[in-house]
Amino acid sequence: MNIRILLFSLLIGLPFAMRAERVDMRAAGAKANGTTLNTRLINQTIDRLSKGGGGTLFFLRGATSQVLS
Numbered sequence: 001m002n003i004r005i006l007l008f009s010l011l012i013g014l015p016f017a018m019r020a021e022r023v024d025m026r027a028a029g030a031k032a033n034g035t036t037l038n039t040r041l042i043n044q045t046i047d048r049l050s051k052g053g054g055g056t057l058f059f060l061r062g063a064t065s066q067v068l069s
Contacts, residue, residue: 021055
C-alpha cells in the first residue's frame with residue numbers, strides 16, 4: 001500500500017519539479033568579489049521564484065579577497 005502512495009506522489013510531483021526554474025546567481029548579476037553585498041538581489045530573486053511556484057538558486061564559487069598583515 002505504501003509503495004502505491006509513493007509511486008502516485010512521484011507521478012504527480014515530478015512534472016512540477018521538472019518545471020522549477022534554476023537561477024545561477026552570478027548570471028543574475030550577483031558579484032562574487034568578496035566585498036559586494038548581494039542581499040537585495042538574492043531576496044528579489046527568491047520573491048520572484050516564490051511568485052512563480054518555486055525554484056532553486058545556486059551559487060558558484062566566487063573570488064574572495066584576503067588581506068594579509
